[in-house]
Amino acid sequence: MKAPFLSLLAGTTLLLAGACARSSTADIERPSARGTAAETDAGASVPSSSGSSAYIDPAARKTAPDHRKDIKAADAALEAEPRNVEALLMRARAKSELKDYKAAMVDYNAAIQLEPTNSNVYYNRGLNRLETKDYSGAILDFGKATKYNPQDRDAFFGRGSAKMQIYNYRSAIPDFTKAIALDPNYADAYEYRGISYASINKFKEARVDLEKATQLNPAAEKSLRRYVGNKDK
Numbered sequence: 001m002k003a004p005f006l007s008l009l010a011g012t013t014l015l016l017a018g019a020c021a022r023s024s025t026a027d028i029e030r031p032s033a034r035g036t037a038a039e040t041d042a043g044a045s046v047p048s049s050s051g052s053s054a055y056i057d058p059a060a061r062k063t064a065p066d067h068r069k070d071i072k073a074a075d076a077a078l079e080a081e082p083r084n085v086e087a088l089l090m091r092a093r094a095k096s097e098l099k100d101y102k103a104a105m106v107d108y109n110a111a112i113q114l115e116p117t118n119s120n121v122y123y124n125r126g127l128n129r130l131e132t133k134d135y136s137g138a139i140l141d142f143g144k145a146t147k148y149n150p151q152d153r154d155a156f157f158g159r160g161s162a163k164m165q166i167y168n169y170r171s172a173i174p175d176f177t178k179a180i181a182l183d184p185n186y187a188d189a190y191e192y193r194g195i196s197y198a199s200i201n202k203f204k205e206a207r208v209d210l211e212k213a214t215q216l217n218p219a220a221e222k223s224l225r226r227y228v229g230n231k232d233k
Helices: 064-080 085-097 101-114 119-131 135-148 153-165 169-182 187-199 203-216 218-227
Strands: 015-017 032-034
Touching: 064 085, 085 101, 085 119, 101 119, 119 135, 119 153, 135 153, 153 169, 153 187, 169 187, 187 203, 187 218, 203 218
Parallel strands: none
Antiparallel strands: 015 032
């Protein structure tokens, strides 16, 4: 399962929510996206929540006590089987949910040592790095996730979103394009690609993407108004 894209600092950093924590065996679920560092000097606003995910993992609704229980359960599993990657991922995800990102990173690193080609571990570690604003590290991890699972639309989307955090909009666009190729109804990818286009003054392309995003998810209209308005109508 996938870890959710958790909130960072609103207005200036990435807000990616609604994805499910990944285990090494779970199906990939689509994340919904809210917010980005695409706050240009012209004053861009936080993009809307897309709600594009067709499935919300019950884990996304867990409380702090639930996460602590998961940690205890993972501890017990690891005591019995120290090389249990699933338990490491569950514990790391729970620690990240509790904002203990440093401890979560230790578990992700251990999981990668055990399964160095597990795309889900890299994906989840990338999410954890987003939380600590290690955007360069997140880009590398999402890149590894796409290497070991080229069909992972969410990893391409995550890498593009991380690139936006360092204002590398041109480089982010191909990642969103790939995510769209893998899922033509990926509203968030259209929205973020549109924002990236607008951030490099390609307003015609931005309008096409943001209008498409709005068709797929009416909440994206906020980004359409904010980023292109009446430009190049």
